[in-house]
Amino acid sequence: MSRPELSIVIPCFNEAENVRAICDAVTAEARKIAFSHEIVLIDNCSTDGTRAIIRALCAEDANIRAIFNNRNYGQMRSPTYGIYQASGDAVIGMGADFQDPPAMIGPFVRQWREGAQIVLGQRRSERAPFPLGWVRRVGYALLSRFGDYPVIPGATGFGLFDRKVVDALARWHEPEPFFRGMLVESGFRLAVLPFDRPARAAGESKNGFRSLLAFAISALAGSARSLLRMPLLVSILAGLMTLALMFGAVIALAAGGPTMPLAWLAVGTGAFTLVMLSLGLIAEQVRLLAERSRNVPLVIEEERINFPPGAPQAAGPAGKPPAPR
Missing domain, CATH: 3.90.550.10 (Spore Coat Polysaccharide Biosynthesis Protein SpsA; Chain A)
Known part of the structure; x- marks a missing residue:
């Protein structure tokens, strides 16, 4: 060929x-x-x-x-x-x-x-x-x-x-x-x-928000394994949510409303986000390991x-090497 x-x-x-x-x-x-x-x-x-x-x-x-x-x-x-x-x-x-x-x-x-x-x-x-x-x-x-x-x-x-x-x-x-x-x-x-x-x-x-987000998650899980040890991404997201809630507490204070409930909600929401996103990244890693084992x-x-007769199909099953050319 x-x-x-x-x-x-x-x-x-x-x-x-x-x-x-x-x-x-x-x-x-x-x-x-x-x-x-x-x-x-x-x-x-x-x-x-x-x-x-x-x-x-x-x-x-x-x-x-x-x-x-x-x-x-x-x-x-x-x-x-x-x-x-x-x-x-x-x-x-x-x-x-x-x-x-x-x-x-x-x-x-x-x-x-x-x-x-x-x-x-x-x-x-x-x-x-x-x-x-x-x-x-x-x-x-x-x-x-x-x-x-x-x-x-x-x-x-x-x-x-x-x-x-x-x-x-x-x-x-x-x-x-x-x-x-x-x-x-x-x-x-x-x-x-x-x-x-x-x-x-x-x-x-065809690359909408959802497809790009899924692509980003898969890319991070597959090529940024250090995230499992350094969950800074989750900390940043949790911090942004906490800041938003704290900002709401300041507005409530200026308006004479209750502030402590919002402050405690900010702390709880931030902690919950940290835990859930960390587990999500670990789960994505486990999913990729499972895909590898499924072959x-x-x-x-x-x-x-229009492929020539007898042309090999490379990278067929994920666990097998491509056929020699």
């Missing part, structure tokens, strides 16, 4: 407005820089017609391959699985909505050819409404402070990864892989390329299109 020099992996979920345009743009950039390429579209059970467009793209271009998941596996497992299925000497992971600009493909490949094994795009600025932007900032701050390894601010996982990097990370068998953190933790030679993040081309972002795959495929 001939291996392409470059693979571009694009996860999709309800991207009917963008998927054809992103494939056209990526194909144009790949042809400029790579000797050969493939595009791997991994669809996370879209419901808006994305799959029909992907089928048409695969019929038009044999270099476009597709994986259809049998359900939505979230924004950590599905994109990572797609990267593990790519066969190129270098693999680029990027979004379908043009917020990861295809024009960065050329600079990524040039950095890789100069010796970098990981090339990460770093956003110079963040465009996100409150509370999404707040969740992202707090998440990065906490990972930077408590993470087991350095976190690169503004690096979302958009970048290029050498074949050795992809194969090594596939053997880690992470049930909910925080891929951008795993890249840094791996210790491979890393380069960072800043870029200006454009606005989303069309459609709406579950990152995703279950419903169908794949």
Whole structure:
């Protein structure tokens, strides 16, 4: 089986407005820089017609391959699985909505050819409404402070990864892989390329407050184990609640109302929050350990299109190494 020099992996979920345009743009950039390429579209059970467009793209271009998941596996497992299925000497992971600009493909490949094994795009600025932007900032701050390894601010996982990097990370068998953190933790030679993040081309972002919060919790539990020994996050949250209640007590005092009940409530609520959030982080760790012991795959495929006959499926069961290439 001939291996392409470059693979571009694009996860999709309800991207009917963008998927054809992103494939056209990526194909144009790949042809400029790579000797050969493939595009791997991994669809996370879209419901808006994305799959029909992907089928048409695969019929038009044999270099476009597709994986259809049998359900939505979230924004950590599905994109990572797609990267593990790519066969190129270098693999680029990027979004379908043009917020990861295809024009960065050329600079990524040039950095890789100069010796970098990981090339990460770093956003110079963040465009996100409150509370999404707040969740992202707090998440990065906490990972930077408590993470087991350095976190690169503004690096979302958009970048290029050498074949050795992809194969090594596939053997880690992470049930909910925080891929951008795993890249840094791996210790491979890393380069960072800043870029200006454009606005989303069309459609709406699928990363709402709840999904980003769940992502942040999983990332913290999986890559910030020191939080179990240093529950400063919980202390800060409890302190903010206590300050709010104490502020209410001051207002009550100024208005001539009772103050002690609010003060005692502040103390009790702060202690309760501290205990519950500490237990929540421990429970998240236990959940990840349980997932590892279950030996579950990152995703279950419903169908794949345009992959060469006999192409191995890497990173299937989480507890088994990828098949040799």
